[in-house]
Amino acid sequence: MKNRILSWLDERLGWAGITNFLTKKTVPLHKHTIWYYTGSAILLFFVIQVVTGFMLILYYKPTLEMANASVARIMTEIPLGWIIRSVHSWSASFMIALVFVHLLSIWITKSYRKPRELTWMSGAMLMLVSLFFGFTGYLLPWDDLSFSATKVGTDIPRAIPVVGAWATQLLRGGEDVTGDTLTRFFGIHVCILPIFLIILLAVHIYLVQKQGMSLPLEAEGQQEKAREIPFWPNFVFREMVVWLILVGILFSIALFFPPSLEKPADVMAPAPEGIKPEWYFLFLFQTLKIFPAHILFVTGETLAVLLILLAVVWFFFLPLFDNKPAGTRGKIVTLLAYVFVLYALIMSVWSLL
Amino acid sequence: MKIRHSLFSRRQFLNGVLGGWLGAFLASLVYPVVRFIFPPYQEPDEVILPFSDFRDMPPNSVKSFAWGSKLGLIKKNEDETYVAFVGVCTHLDCNVTYLPEQKKFFCACHDGWYDENGVNIAGPPPSPLRQLTLIIAEEDLIIKKESPEEVL
Amino acid sequence: MIRLRPFFLTIGFLVFLLIAWAGNTYCSAQLTETQGQLKTFQEEKEPEKIVGAPQDVKQRTGIWVFFIWMWISIIVLVFFLRLKIKEVDRLNALRFFSAEKK
Numbered sequence: 001m002k003n004r005i006l007s008w009l010d011e012r013l014g015w016a017g018i019t020n021f022l023t024k025k026t027v028p029l030h031k032h033t034i035w036y037y038t039g040s041a042i043l044l045f046f047v048i049q050v051v052t053g054f055m056l057i058l059y060y061k062p063t064l065e066m067a068n069a070s071v072a073r074i075m076t077e078i079p080l081g082w083i084i085r086s087v088h089s090w091s092a093s094f095m096i097a098l099v100f101v102h103l104l105s106i107w108i109t110k111s112y113r114k115p116r117e118l119t120w121m122s123g124a125m126l127m128l129v130s131l132f133f134g135f136t137g138y139l140l141p142w143d144d145l146s147f148s149a150t151k152v153g154t155d156i157p158r159a160i161p162v163v164g165a166w167a168t169q170l171l172r173g174g175e176d177v178t179g180d181t182l183t184r185f186f187g188i189h190v191c192i193l194p195i196f197l198i199i200l201l202a203v204h205i206y207l208v209q210k211q212g213m214s215l216p217l218e219a220e221g222q223q224e225k226a227r228e229i230p231f232w233p234n235f236v237f238r239e240m241v242v243w244l245i246l247v248g249i250l251f252s253i254a255l256f257f258p259p260s261l262e263k264p265a266d267v268m269a270p271a272p273e274g275i276k277p278e279w280y281f282l283f284l285f286q287t288l289k290i291f292p293a294h295i296l297f298v299t300g301e302t303l304a305v306l307l308i309l310l311a312v313v314w315f316f317f318l319p320l321f322d323n324k325p326a327g328t329r330g331k332i333v334t335l336l337a338y339v340f341v342l343y344a345l346i347m348s349v350w351s352l353l
Numbered sequence: 354m355k356i357r358h359s360l361f362s363r364r365q366f367l368n369g370v371l372g373g374w375l376g377a378f379l380a381s382l383v384y385p386v387v388r389f390i391f392p393p394y395q396e397p398d399e400v401i402l403p404f405s406d407f408r409d410m411p412p413n414s415v416k417s418f419a420w421g422s423k424l425g426l427i428k429k430n431e432d433e434t435y436v437a438f439v440g441v442c443t444h445l446d447c448n449v450t451y452l453p454e455q456k457k458f459f460c461a462c463h464d465g466w467y468d469e470n471g472v473n474i475a476g477p478p479p480s481p482l483r484q485l486t487l488i489i490a491e492e493d494l495i496i497k498k499e500s501p502e503e504v505l
Numbered sequence: 506m507i508r509l510r511p512f513f514l515t516i517g518f519l520v521f522l523l524i525a526w527a528g529n530t531y532c533s534a535q536l537t538e539t540q541g542q543l544k545t546f547q548e549e550k551e552p553e554k555i556v557g558a559p560q561d562v563k564q565r566t567g568i569w570v571f572f573i574w575m576w577i578s579i580i581v582l583v584f585f586l587r588l589k590i591k592e593v594d595r596l597n598a599l600r601f602f603s604a605e606k607k
Contacts, residue, residue, distance in 0.1 A: 055389050072555050078392050080385040082557055234597060237590045241583050248579045255568050258557025364592075369510070371585040377520045378578040381571075 021209070025231035032216050035105035036235075037242045038098055039208070044243050045095035046197075048250070049133075052088035053190065060140070062186035064179030067142035068264035075261060086258035087250065092134055094250055096280050099127050107318070107337045110325045111214040117319035119211070122204040124316045129197050134278055136189040142182060147265030148275045150185075151177050156288070159301040160309070178267075217325060276351065283347035284308065396421045399497040407435065407494055413469075415451035418496070424448045425485070425496065430469070437496045438471050439483040449482070458482060 010016050027036060059078055061070040074081035103123070106112055112120035139150045154177060157167035173180035229235055277285055287308065291300030314321065322333045361369075402418055410416055410429040417440065418425045424440035428451065438458075440449050447462035457474070458467035466475035471482035486497040559565065 051386070055386065058390065075555055075557065079388040081389060082559065083385060084389055086557060229594070230597060234590065234593050237586055237593065241586050241590075244579045244582055244586075248576060251575060252572060255572055256558075260557045261555040263553055367585060367588060371582065371589065373514075373516060373520065374578060374581055374585070378575075378582065381574065381578075 023230075023232055025209070025212075026228040027213055027231050027235045028215055029227040029229060030216060032105070032109050035102070035109065036213060037239060038102040038105060040239050041242060041246055042095055042098045042102060043201075044246065045091050045098065045250075048091045048247075049088060049095065050194075052084050052091065055084050056088060057190060062140070062183055064142070064182055067140060067182060068261070071141045071261055082258055083254065086254040089259045090254045090257075091250055092137060093279065094246070096130055096134055099130050100280075103127060104337060104341065108334055109214075109216050110322065110330065110334070111216075112319040112322075113214075113217075113325050114319075114323075115211055116207070116214055119204060119207040120319050121316060122200050122207065126197065126200050126204060128312075129193055129200065131280065133189060133193050133197075134280060136185040136193070138278055139182060139185045140189065141261055142265050143262035144265050144269065144272045145262055145275060147177065147267075148271045149277050150181065151271075152275070153277060153281070154181070156301070156305060159299065159305040161302065161306075279348065282351045283344040286347040286351035289351070394421075396423075396498065399495055400425070402427075402494045402496070404489060404492050404494045413453050413456065415453075420485070420496070426451065427487070427494070427496075428469075435487050435489065435494070436470075437485040437487040439485060441483075442478055443473065443480045443482065444476070444478040 056074065059070060059074050061067060074085055135153060139146050154168055154171045158164045160167060173184040288301060288304050291304040293300050295303055322330055324330055400420060407416060407427055412429055412431045412433060415426050415428045418427060420439055426438045426440040428436050430436065442449050442460040442465050444463060444465050447460050449458045449460045452459050456469040458471060464476045465478040467482055468474050471484055473481050484499060486499055488495040
């Protein structure tokens with residue numbers, strides 16, 4: 001019966017090509033195979049975000065007057081609303097953490113080598129989209145902490161010469177963080193970013209399928225001797241084990257450490273103590289803090305922001321920069337990965353002290 | 354009676370337990386989703402209004418009040434008694450209005466008519482307007498859900 | 506050999522009903538509590554902070570019950586999935602599937 005339905009659909013959709021490809025696809029087995037699990041794990045958490053986001057949007061009201069109250073209602077009045085919000089909040093952190101792990105594994109194994117440069121670039125853009133998701137989502141409860149964090153965060157682009165003020169106004173919907181900022185961030189979070197993410201994800205996943213799974217440098221050239229397992233069902237069953245454990249950890253943390261809600265933001269109040277962004281921005285936050293107020297004729301902030309922008313651009317074009325992975329430059333690039341991790345860790349911890 | 358052969362193979366058993374348990378696990382995740390999406394709506398058990406707002410109503414007139422999130426209508430009859438209805442048409446949920454000259458409740462959506470006691474007399478409404486229990490207690494007007502016998 | 510898929514589906518469905526009934530009892534108890542919490546919330550002046558989780562014993566017990574059920578389920582599912590993985594790997598090594606592909 002199932003086969004009859006499937007072949008009826010195939011006669012009209014012609015998807016036998018895709019199903020054949022998936023049944024024949026193989027995954028190489030080597031000491032770095034474990035990192036192959038990170039991609040689908042990110043997708044798992046993204047799906048969780050979409051589902052919990054769909055539910056939260058049924059009750060959340062994105063206006064200055066109602067934002068905080070609607071989140072309070074979700075947490076107290078709607079059945080199990082607090083769990084949905086908690087899962088959404090924690091899954092965001094899990095997803096971004098996995099994005100970083102995925103990125104580092106690709107960087108260190110140099111999977112971005114030819115012909116996979118575009119996969120890396122679409123991946124870099126996906127990471128920026130994910131971070132922007134986190135940034136816009138953080139404001140939506142509209143409490144003191146998120147309001148202040150957004151004030152700081154949207155003030156940073158102002159330091160960029162020429163386009164800075166314009167960029168800040170674009171983000172804020174005006175000169176200051178107001179109800180317009182909230183509405184704008186909401187629209188970006190639920191409509192604009194999802195569309196970009198789906199397009200980028202389609203490109204990224206298509207490229208991965210078309211080019212096959214990459215092999216680490218050492219194993220290259222020994223394609224025929226590489227051990228491999230079929231994607232379906234062998235690798236997928238293994239992925240399911242990983243998904244189950246990740247979901248278990250996520251729900252355990254979400255059940256026992258749900259986020260609280262502070263009182264609504266007071267636009268006129270001084271910034272609360274202990275203001276800080278989400279953990280994935282802490283190292284950037286600290287980087288800005290350590291620059292002195294003025295260096296020569298530019299503000300410290302301008303210099304810091306320009307350096308960060310330069311780093312992001314270099315990072316985006318990394319595959320083109322590291323075009324001889326086996327050489328000295330290649331080794332330096334690998335070292336830079338570890339340096340970056342150390343830097344981010346030290347800066348993040350420092351910012352909390 | 355002992356069966357000679359197994360009813361199912363070990364593979365079938367394991368596949369069945371795996372699929373069944375996975376289904377139960379996913380169902381336990383789906384359940385809170387469903388509860389979240391369909392929050393329970395509860396009508397108020399009673400609504401207390403100041404009688405002073407209704408004391409000076411002219412006879413054969415109607416005043417509205419909030420019955421939860423629905424329209425409630427308090428009608429002062431010609432003999433100075435009060436009666437309370439849920440002012441929602443029993444056909445398709447539109448709010449009704451009272452026409453004093455004709456002594457009828459009227460629903461504009463599909464031309465439904467009720468008489469002065471809320472009984473449906475013309476048009477599509479299948480049943481009378483819901484009548485609520487009304488109690489006058491000194492300075493308060495207490496409106497309660499109709500008792501179970503009255504519903505029948 | 507009798508096909509027993511409907512049997513397992515029935516068992517699975519009964520398990521689902523059991524969970525749904527238990528969850529419903531828990532949730533309706535919890536609903537009364539949240540309504541109580543909302544009334545308190547509305548009556549007092551806006552509290553400084555709303556904590557993320559329900560505080561009453563009944564709901565907190567419910568949370569623990571779900572937590573334990575979830576981990577038992579995950580352990581059972583992982584156990585069976587690993588059996589399936591071993592099975593499929595063994596079949597693959599025996600070239601069980603490559604014969605079909607040709």
